[in-house]
Amino acid sequence: MSQVLPELFAAAVRRDGARPFLTYYDDVSGERIELSAVTTANWVAKTANLLADEYDVESGDTVAIGLPPHWLGVVWALSTWSAGAALTSGTGTIAITGPDLTIRGERETVASALLPLGGRFREPLPDGVRDYGAEVYNHPDVFSPYDAPTPTSPAYDDLTHEQLIRTADPVADRILVTRTLTDRNGLGLLVGVIAGGGSIVLCRNLDAAKLERRVADEKVDRILEG
Template sequence: MTSTVPAAPSVVAAPAVTGSALLTYIDEASGERVDLTAADLGDWAARSAALLRDGCGLRPGDTVAVLLPPHWQSAAVLLGAWAAGLTVAFRPWATAGLAGDDDGPYDAVFVSRQRLRSPLEVVPQARHRFVVDTAPPGAAPELTPPGYRDFLAEAGTHGCEPPAYETVRAGDAASPDGTTYQQWRVIAEGIAAELGLAAGDRLAVDVATEEQPVKWLLTPLSVGASVLLCANCDADAFAARVATEDVTHVLG
C-alpha cells in the first residue's frame, strides 16, 4: 500500500500528514461521513487506475469522461484516471442535457446514478460505461443499468498497488483541450497561492457551489493540504463544520 496519493507526475504533492484524513466527505442530509487517509485514497485511486488500465485495456492518451459531483469516489476516479495517464474530460452538473463537442465517443465514461436518472442528461458514447453510486450507505440497493458496470464493485476486484509512471509524462495532455499534467499543477498551485493554502492546511468546500475538480481536489493536494467536502449543507451547517473540523480555509 502506498502512503501518498498515486497520480501522474507533477499533478499532486504528498500530503503533509499521512496518518490523518486527507479527504473527508460529509452529507448533512443523510449523516454519512467518510474519512480517507492518504493511504486510503491512494488505494482507491490505484484500484481505479488498474480498472482502467488492466480491466479496460486503456493506455496513456485514451480518453475518459467524468460526470460526477464532488465526492470521495469522484476523487478516486479522477486520480486513478490521471495516474493511468489518461485524458480526462469533466462535465459540470450545470451542463447536464447540453450536447456539444464533448459528447464523445470516449474510451470510458463514469456517471452517477443520480445524474443518470435525469431525463435531460446526455451521456457521451463510450466503449466502457460505469455507474457510480453516490447514495449514502444503507440506501436501498439499485440494479446496475443495462450497458453499465458498477464502479465500486469493479474497482474492488483490482489490487491497490500504485501504477508505474514510466509511460506518463508531465507534458502529456491531461484534458481534451490540451492542458498538460504540469500545467494543471501550475494552475492548482496558483489557486492555492491566491487562497493562501499551504501544507497542513484544511480546505472546506460546499459541493453545491463548487464543481470543478481543479479547485476542490487538485488545489489542496497540489500543496499537501487536506479537503473537507460538505454536501447538502445550508449556511448554518457549513459554518458549524468550518468551526469544528479544523478548517483553515474556505473555498468560495
Template sequence: MTTPADLLGRALRRDAAAPLVTQYDDATGERVELSGTTLANWVAKTANLLQDEFDVGPGSRVAVALPVHWQTAAVLLAVWSCGATVVDTAAEDDGGLDDVDVVLAAQDRVPAIEEQGVDDLLGLSLHPLGLGMTGYAGSARDFALEVRVHGDHFAPYAPVEPDALGLRVAGLELTLTGLVAAAEQLADRLGVRDGDRVLITEDSAAEAGPVVWLLAPLAVGASLVVCRHPASDQLKRRADAEGVTATLGVGLDGIRELGRPATS
C-alpha cells in the same frame, strides 16, 4: 516534471495517516474521512480497473460525469495516474461522448448516457460505504463491484508522458504538467497555504473545477473538507470540529476565505 499523481505521492510522504479528504452530506447525514493512505488505495484500485478492464493508458480519453465527491477525487487521480485525459462532463452536459474511450458516471446520469450508445460505461452509486448501484438493470458495469477486486498498488503498463493532454473541459485543454502548474498558480493566487484545512461546498467546488478544488490544495500540502448539500446552519460547526483554517466560496466568521483580501 510533476504530474497530478506526484502530488498525491507528496501527501503520502508528508503524512500518510493524516486526514486528506473529509466529506459531509447533509442530505444523507454521512461523514466519510480518507487519510492519504486510504485515498491512494482507492486511486490505485481505480487505476488498475481502468487499465486492466478498459485498456486506459496514455492517449486514452475518459469522460467523468460525476459531482464533487471523494470518489470523484479518486477517479480523477486514477485517470491521471494512467497518463490519460479527463474529459470533464461534470456540468451536466452528457453530449459529445463519441470520442471517449470510457465513461464513469453517477448512477442518476447513467440512463441518459446509455441512450447515446456508449459501450464502456461504469456507474457509480456514490454510496458512503462503497456499496453498488441499487434498482438498476441496465448494461453499465458497477464501479463499486468492479473496483474492489483490483490491486492496492498501481504501475502503468506504458510510461506516463508528462506533456500528454490531462484535462479537456469547456474548450480548455491542459497537459498533465500543465495541471500541476495551474494548480500551483491558483493556490498562490487564492492564498492556500501548506497545512491548511480547506472547507469547500459542492456548488462552489463544481463552479471552480477540479484544478481548484482538488489539485490546488494537494499542490501546497493542504487537506479538504467537502460539504455536499450543505445546511448553512451546520457549516460553522463543521468547520470548528474539523479544524478548518480556510474556506472556498463560502464566508464563515473568524475563518480566512480564500481569494478574498484580509480585513482588519
C-alpha cells in the same frame, strides 16, 4: 516539484500519508467519510487497476466524470492520470456517472450508486452499464502503470500535466468547499491542495445551519464559495 500528477500525489502520500486529506459530508444522507492520503491512494490504485485491466484504458483515452461533488470524483481524477489517460469535459472514451446515469462513454459507461464506501447498486443496471462498486474491490491496492504519463501528456482537455500543476496555486490550508473538484476550476484547486499540503472538507447538500459547527469541528481555515 514533480511535473506529473501521479508523482505529485505520491509525494504528498510520502510526506504525511496518515493525515486527513479529504473529508466528505452529505447532509441529506448523513454520510461522513474521512480519507487520509494513504487511504485515498489505495482507492486510486484499485480504480486505476480497474481502468487498465478491465476497461483497457491507456494513453490517448479520455475519461469523463459525471458525478456530483463527491469523494469518488477525486479518486477517479487521480486514477485516470495514474493510468495514463486524460480527463475531458466532453464525451469520454470511458464515463463514470452517478445513479442518475446522466452521461455515457464511447466505449464503457461505469456507474456508482454513491453509497457509503463505494457500495454497489441494489438493483440491476441497464445493459452496457458497469457497476463500479461491484468491480473495484476485486483489484489490488498497488498500481504499476503500463504507460506512465509524461509532463507533456494531456491531463484535462488541452491542458498537460505540467500546465495543470504550474497554473495551480499551492494551498496549505484546510478548506471547506461545496463545489465539484473535477471541472477545470475544481481540478486547479485539487492540484493546489496536493502541491501545498492542504486538505479538503467537501460538503454535498450542505445544511447551512450546520456550517458554523462544521467549521469548528473540522478545524477549517477557509471556506471557498462556488
